[in-house]
Amino acid sequence: MSGQRIKIIDTTVRDGSHSVAHRFSPEQVAKVAAALDHAGVWAVAVGHGDGLGGASRQYGFPAHPDAELIAAAAGVMENARIATALLPGIGTKEDLRAAHEAGATVVRVSTVCTEADIGVQHIGLARELGMAAHSHLNMAHIATPERIAENARIVVDAGGEAVYLVDSAGALMRDDVRAAVKALREALPAEVEIGIHEHNNLSLAVSNSVAAIEEGATIIDVTLAGMGAGAGNCQAEPLIAVLDRLGYETGVDLLGVQDIADDFVRPELMPGPIVIDRLTGTLGYAGVPASFLLHAIRAGERFEVDPRELILELGRRKAVVGQEDMIIDVAAALARDA
Amino acid sequence: MEAERPPLRVGIAGSGNIGTDLMLKVERAKGLALAGVAGIDPDSDGLALAARRGHYATPGGLATMLDQVDGVDLVFDATSARAHAEHARLLAERDVKSVDLTPAALGPAVIPAVNLRERLGEPDVNLVTCGAQATVPIIAAIADTAPVSYAEIVSTISARSAGPGTRQNIDEFTQTTARALQTVGGAERSKAIILLNPADPPIVMRNTVFADVGGADLDEITAAVEARVAEVSAYVPGYRLTAPLLVKDGTVTVLLEVTGAGDYLPEYAGNLDIMTSAAIRVAQQFAETEVAA
Numbered sequence: 279m280s281g282q283r284i285k286i287i288d289t290t291v292r293d294g295s296h297s298v299a300h301r302f303s304p305e306q307v308a309k310v311a312a313a314l315d316h317a318g319v320w321a322v323a324v325g326h327g328d329g330l331g332g333a334s335r336q337y338g339f340p341a342h343p344d345a346e347l348i349a350a351a352a353g354v355m356e357n358a359r360i361a362t363a364l365l366p367g368i369g370t371k372e373d374l375r376a377a378h379e380a381g382a383t384v385v386r387v388s389t390v391c392t393e394a395d396i397g398v399q400h401i402g403l404a405r406e407l408g409m410a411a412h413s414h415l416n417m418a419h420i421a422t423p424e425r426i427a428e429n430a431r432i433v434v435d436a437g438g439e440a441v442y443l444v445d446s447a448g449a450l451m452r453d454d455v456r457a458a459v460k461a462l463r464e465a466l467p468a469e470v471e472i473g474i475h476e477h478n479n480l481s482l483a484v485s486n487s488v489a490a491i492e493e494g495a496t497i498i499d500v501t502l503a504g505m506g507a508g509a510g511n512c513q514a515e516p517l518i519a520v521l522d523r524l525g526y527e528t529g530v531d532l533l534g535v536q537d538i539a540d541d542f543v544r545p546e547l548m549p550g551p552i553v554i555d556r557l558t559g560t561l562g563y564a565g566v567p568a569s570f571l572l573h574a575i576r577a578g579e580r581f582e583v584d585p586r587e588l589i590l591e592l593g594r595r596k597a598v599v600g601q602e603d604m605i606i607d608v609a610a611a612l613a614r615d616a
Numbered sequence: 617m618e619a620e621r622p623p624l625r626v627g628i629a630g631s632g633n634i635g636t637d638l639m640l641k642v643e644r645a646k647g648l649a650l651a652g653v654a655g656i657d658p659d660s661d662g663l664a665l666a667a668r669r670g671h672y673a674t675p676g677g678l679a680t681m682l683d684q685v686d687g688v689d690l691v692f693d694a695t696s697a698r699a700h701a702e703h704a705r706l707l708a709e710r711d712v713k714s715v716d717l718t719p720a721a722l723g724p725a726v727i728p729a730v731n732l733r734e735r736l737g738e739p740d741v742n743l744v745t746c747g748a749q750a751t752v753p754i755i756a757a758i759a760d761t762a763p764v765s766y767a768e769i770v771s772t773i774s775a776r777s778a779g780p781g782t783r784q785n786i787d788e789f790t791q792t793t794a795r796a797l798q799t800v801g802g803a804e805r806s807k808a809i810i811l812l813n814p815a816d817p818p819i820v821m822r823n824t825v826f827a828d829v830g831g832a833d834l835d836e837i838t839a840a841v842e843a844r845v846a847e848v849s850a851y852v853p854g855y856r857l858t859a860p861l862l863v864k865d866g867t868v869t870v871l872l873e874v875t876g877a878g879d880y881l882p883e884y885a886g887n888l889d890i891m892t893s894a895a896i897r898v899a900q901q902f903a904e905t906e907v908a909a
Contacts, residue, residue: 331807334768334807334809335766335768335826335867336768336770336809336824336826366786366787367786367789367790367809367810367811367812368790368809370787370790370791371787372787390775390812390813390814392775392814393775393778393783393812393814395783395784396783396786396812398784399784399785399786399787420814421814580864595815595819596813596815596819597813598811598813598814598815600809600811601772601811601813603770603772603822603824603871604772604822606824606862606869606871607822607824607858607859607871610858610859610862610871611858611859614859
């Protein structure tokens with residue numbers, strides 16, 4: 279595997295948006311995007327944490343619309359692509375057209391890993407627009423490798439060019455990652471790339487990402503300083519160092535990403551340290567989407583219930599990505615039964 | 617003593633899950649009689665079941681049924697948006713009333729608990745989406761008491777109850793639902809979100825309604841919402857609030873659940889039951905009005 283090329287997609291100013299309740303400014307986005315572009319990442323994901331059209335009571339109204347943030351990044355980048363996220367059922371084809379006009383050239387169409395067919399029309403539009411059409415199969419811990427591979431075939435038949443295992447809850451074990459990536463690699467044509475998107479709720483993000491690469495993944499989602507929903511994502515700085523030590527080519531300047539992480543992201547972008555504590559750790563343990571963290575804390579305060587109990591109950595009820603309203607429902611029920 | 621009324625003769629286009637659930641509901645609905653079921657698949661379970669239960673059933677499509685069965689007063693269209701355009705034409709030619717359960721949205725949107733009476737004279741009415749049937753009554757009830765500057769709804773359904781129509785047209789689902797929140801519900805601005813949950817055992821349909829009402833009187837809103845929930849549950853028995861109304865910073869949050877009647881579709885498929893139940897409600901209202909007229 280020595281010398282094999284790995285694409286790095288940084289999602290600090292997309293997934294990191296969850297940890298600031300979607301309040302990034304165009305200036306902050308431009309600063310991060312310029313530094314990442316200079317450091318040599320393949321693409322920078324930009325926008326609302328819940329993707330295009332995420333501006334809502336359900337997920338939070340952003341300080342600035344996606345098109346404005348994408349345009350801010352586009353204005354300072356020379357080499358890297360701009361990626362955007364779209365969750366069918368939340369965002370629409372119309373939103374994708376607007377993001378493309380603002381400068382996005384890669385889309386990650388994100389669906390629950392068993393429901394990939396709801397993204398077929400969006401993958402089709404991305405291809406029509408000449409964008410790179412990637413599929414994020416989220417909540418990957420809830421399905422068997424075979425089921426995930428079946429769903430991957432649906433998006434690839436629709437024109438998808440890359441399929442990612444998305445560990446929304448940070449709940450995948452190393453062997454789960456290996457089995458799923460192996461199944462994807464066997465099921466998909468060689469030209470379709472496989473990616474992985476991790477959350478660090480159980481402290482496995484870097485090692486799971488490496489395990490995915492060992493089974494054939496070639497695209498890794500990372501964030502600077504690990505900033506992201508829950509206990510954050512696969513942290514860029516250690517991942518780049520590990521891949522370099524293992525002999526993979528990322529094209530990313532390790533010292534460059536360390537500097538932007540330490541000089542800007544940690545002191546100025548992150549509202550607090552990203553830690554695995556009783557709440558983020560329980561997200562991974564219970565298999566609950568990392569994006570639920572701030573919503574669970576707020577609902578805990580509002581209804582005077584223990585947010586950890588809330589997370590455990592959401593896990594028992596098998597809530598999936600996007601179901602933030604269920605947090606209120608469950609909190610109200612727990613408060614009533616208390 | 618009131619004279620015995622002849623029942624309204626109802627035909628069903630479509631022999632899939634929705635059409636078959638409609639058949640079982642028409643059989644026991646007061647004032648309605650089943651005229652027949654038209655499908656296009658000779659091997660469909662729905663047609664076989666219709667025949668076994670002694671109904672007219674044809675795999676020749678709606679045109680065949682209309683040629684062979686006399687006196688059809690109203691047809692439920694449970695086929696597809698594409699097929700509905702042709703069906704609406706066939707029905708209009710014969711002066712048969714059309715209740716459209718497809719996403720075609722050719723005729724005006726009807727939500728029985730909101731605007732049924734004013735739309736009853738239309739030749740072709742559209743039942744929008746399950747999300748709209750579940751949430752527009754709530755927005756309309758709130759808007760009757762206070763201006764709703766923004767309405768947002770989130771409908772979560774079991775992945776098992778989401779048919780190919782919803783899956784292939786998910787943008788149309790959110791867009792038509794959002795439009796109905798304004799045109800029928802009375803909100804100034806709106807957004808709709810739909811989510812599929814694959815949990816096993818399957819979840820029942822849940823809906824969350826957010827309405828921005830500023831400093832409006834909560835007691836009045838609560839009374840209006842509770843009254844409207846009772847009106848909807850009169851024709852969708854599994855429709856209920858799961859918690860008291862919540863209010864924060866000028867936004868009212870209403871949490872709802874819809875359990876199905878379990879006629880042909882399983883109980884968790886409240887999203888499908890609310891559509892077929894709304895269709896029956898439209899037909900029954902039409903039957904009463906026809907007789908009165």
